[in-house]
Amino acid sequence: MPLRLSLALALVVLLGPVSSAQQPEANRPEDPAYAQVEDEPGLPRVLLLGDSISIDYTLDVREALDGTANVHRPAENCGPTTRGLERLDDWLGDGPWDVIHANFGLHDLKFIDEQGENTSPDLGHPQVPLDRYEENLDRILSRLKDTGATVILATTTPVPPGEPQRTEGDEQCYNEVARRVAERHGVAVNDLHAFIAPKFEALAIRPGNVHFTDEGSDLLGNRVAEVIEEALGDRP
Numbered sequence: 001m002p003l004r005l006s007l008a009l010a011l012v013v014l015l016g017p018v019s020s021a022q023q024p025e026a027n028r029p030e031d032p033a034y035a036q037v038e039d040e041p042g043l044p045r046v047l048l049l050g051d052s053i054s055i056d057y058t059l060d061v062r063e064a065l066d067g068t069a070n071v072h073r074p075a076e077n078c079g080p081t082t083r084g085l086e087r088l089d090d091w092l093g094d095g096p097w098d099v100i101h102a103n104f105g106l107h108d109l110k111f112i113d114e115q116g117e118n119t120s121p122d123l124g125h126p127q128v129p130l131d132r133y134e135e136n137l138d139r140i141l142s143r144l145k146d147t148g149a150t151v152i153l154a155t156t157t158p159v160p161p162g163e164p165q166r167t168e169g170d171e172q173c174y175n176e177v178a179r180r181v182a183e184r185h186g187v188a189v190n191d192l193h194a195f196i197a198p199k200f201e202a203l204a205i206r207p208g209n210v211h212f213t214d215e216g217s218d219l220l221g222n223r224v225a226e227v228i229e230e231a232l233g234d235r236p
Contacts, residue, residue: 033058034075040067044232047149048073049084049091050103053157053220056212060221061228068229069098080107080128081136088143097149099231101190101224102140105156105178106210108133109170121167134177141185150231153182154224155193158200162208190227192220 033055039045046069048054048061055077062071074091078084081104108128113119128136137153144151155178156171175193182189196203196212196219203216212220 031055033073036075037062037070037072039070043067044069044098044235045096046071046228046232047091047097047100048103048224049078049100050154051077051079051106052211053106054078054103054154056217057221057224060218061225064222064225065229069232077107078104080104080110081133081140082128083107084140085136088140092143092147095147095149097147098235099152099228100144100147100149101152101154101228102144103154103156103192104137104140105133105171105174106159106166108136109156109159109167109174110165111167118165120164126170130173130177133174134181137178137181138184141181141187145185145187150235151185151187152190152227152231153178153187154190155179157192157210157212157220158197159210160200160204160208163210164208166210188227188231190224192223195223196220 046061046065048058048071050073054073058071058073065071074087076087078087078091084104108126110127111119111121111124112127113124141151141153155175159166159168159171161168171193179189181187196216199216199219203212203219205211205213205216
């Protein structure tokens, strides 16, 4: 039985049918995506960086690239670009990395109040405004390129209508900035937004939620794996 399915069945028995994407970060310390990977000698090393969207597709990427690459990720939600700057050296570790696939944005555009707590768009401000997002992303991509890895930047997946802490369409403003920064650094863009947007309504975990069903995460993971495999094939 696939790992994702066996774990899901265990949770259903113990807790009822609750998706991992619905769990607060504090309640996800044992997420199987956080498991330490023992490298298979001779295979390239891949690092996935990103928030809960990437956490939920990590196992699918590992499965798709089994025997092709050792796929790692930090044992935490990478959150906004501000956290990325704070934690990046720890996430990179000693390397080396052949490909790094990064996914930031959903936490940057999330609305917070003056105390830094999540709130609705009418009562707060974006956690990381666009101008600072551009500055942060510029610094992050510079640091990632310094590793010598092939760097891939994913666009932010859709924000649906009715999302309580975000505004529908804001992700496209952040994606425009992300594309501009990626072009400046010569970094490839994996347009996950364009890939999943036509299917989003059918694959959303529930209306007004940015997270995906297992089927949606499978599709995203396979897409990420395809892009990474292409990047590995292009390396000297």
